[in-house]
Amino acid sequence: MKRTYRLLIQVILWLLIWGIIWIGSRGDAAFLERNALTYILQILLLIGLIYYAVPKLLFEKKYRVFFLITIPVLFISAYFASQVGPPPPMDRPIDLPDGGPPRGLLARYPIHLLILTISSTLAVILETFLYAQEKEKGIAFAKAELIESELKMLKMQINPHFLFNALNNIYALSVTNSEKTQESISTLSEMLRYVIYDCEQPKVPLQKEINYIENYISLFKLKSSKGYDIAFAKAVQNEASRVAPMLFIPYIENAFKHSGIEKGADSFVHISLTQDEEHIIFKVENSKPKSLVIADAQGGIGLPNVQKRLEILYPHKHKLIVENKDTFTVHLSLNL
Known part of the structure; x- marks a missing residue:
């Protein structure tokens, strides 16, 4: 399965999931304003993971670099996604006493972080599973090739032996x-x-x-x-x-x-x-x-x-x- 095809499947899957949630919210236009950026960031994260982070870092066993890049990117993406759009109606009247960020921001941040983490984790798991399958196929193919080569080598050793013995027999027979x-x-x-x-x-x-x-x-x-x-x-x-x-x-x-x-x-x-x-x-x-x-x-x-x-x-x-x-x-x- 090619990377572009895998990316397309996940993009469509999350589009369907967001669509179902939107329908459940009775088609609220404000819902689209609050979560459109989250969906876009999901796609960008998937692209970065599938085309770069997983094959270039994770599969190359650069685990420290992989986590040092992906984890901060998740937190930063969730933060920016939480800044966009009006807060839910139940959050609008309530602000923090010290004049800090609205409570709606604090409520949406962990939700967006969770969504981005879930989509990224599923992408990493899928890429790892397919990579393991391809590697196993490669090992099996290499093993089959090795066995085939060894069998041919063994046959090449065996067959001349019979020929030499048979010719010796005929030589002895021709004399007698x-x-x-x-x-x-x-x-x-x-x-x-x-x-x-x-x-x-x-x-x-x-x-x-x-x-x-x-x-x-x-x-x-x-x-x-x-x-x-x-x-x-x-x-x-x-x-x-x-x-x-x-x-x-x-x-x-x-x-x-x-x-x-x-x-x-x-x-x-x-x-x-x-x-x-x-x-x-x-x-x-x-x-x-x-x-x-x-x-x-x-x-x-x-x-x-x-x-x-x-x-x-x-x-x-x-x-x-x-x-x-x-x-x-x-x-x-x-x-x-």
């Missing part, structure tokens, strides 16, 4: 089994399409996230002809339900990396994802090899970022439990 290289490139192409296009959206259908996980597992399995103990169990009621992209895959990737599954033996990665209309429950469990697994140089990017994204995208709507015992288990529940 060139017949499956074409299939792996097709799978990688579908994964990149999801990362580049779909992940630009704040949320994606759950089925696309599942497809990405399945492609990731397929691409991993193509690295070798030997079987891996990899299980992905799904129980999804609504495949179209929407979820933030790339939330689950960092935990899956971490499980593959640190399970020692490429060495075979008793290594495993077990994944489950269940969804109803209100919740998604994701779990990934992987074995812990007896010997230390040395991760590649690009490791460790995804997990801290996905935890940050959970805090931003699902505040108070997610529960993350990580257990590091005989096996490593991640349990994530999302409230849809």
